[in-house]
Amino acid sequence: MVEDVTDLYREFGDERVPPGQHESSKFPVLSKGATPSWTRETWSFDVWGAVENELTLSYDAFRDLPATTQRQDFHCVTGWTALDCEFTGVPFPAIAERASVHDDAVHVLFHALDGYTTDLPLEDCNRPEVLFAYGRDGEDLAAEHGGPLRVVTPHKYAYKGAKWVDGVEFLTEPEHGYWEERGYSVTADPWNQERYG
Ligand SMILES: Nc1nc2c(c(=O)[nH]1)N[C@H]1C(S)=C(S)[C@@H](COP(=O)(O)O)O[C@H]1N2
Ligand SMILES: [Mo]
DSSP states (O other): OEEEEGGGGTTTTTTTSSSTTTEEOOOOOSSSSSOOOOOTTTOEEEEEESSSSSEEEEEHHTSSSEEEEEEEEOOOSSSEEEEEEEEEEEEEEHHHHHHHHHTTTEEEEEEETTTTEEEEEEEHHHHHOOOEEEEETTEEGGGGGGTOOOEEEETGGGGGTTTTTEEEEESOOOOOOOOHHTOOSOOOOOOGGGOBO
């Protein structure tokens, strides 16, 4: 069953396609560098920082977690929006709950295999539409789009969605990721055009 969450824009604005964005019929690839390699045997998903239970999940253990499939929109800060993307994966709140996040955690830093990082306030992550996604349109996520695992953030510009994600760090003070250190917005609300910090 596919859950349609494309109406989440109503929380943020009147238009499904945020201001200054144009609808793209394609789903382009945007990476700061090369697609990293990985192996199923050595890959692990780690959760650490301000948590009661640090997690290390193997590829198979991650794929065994309860998953959901959602229809979502995808907004790149460079101006294109891809509507109706179908992602399958594990919601952020399920991971946070499993790790038992400390009460004083306020921020999250995502880590990826290519060295990319991105950060968000915890309250912006703790929503069911933020997925650790391993599937798109019924197939395993393509390597260039972040396979084996990526984050998707339909309520934020897509640079918040780390491709090749393999780690999540819970923080008691904000720390900034790759683009955020280079002047991009920490909160990145597309309907408020929060492109730059
Ligand atoms: N690890 C990693 N994640 C990343 C990036 C990256 O360079 N490395 N680029 C970001 C940007 S700017 C965008 S728009 C989306 C693009 O996702 P796509 O290539 O699947 O369209 O991934 C985001 N996640
Ligand atoms: Mo982007």
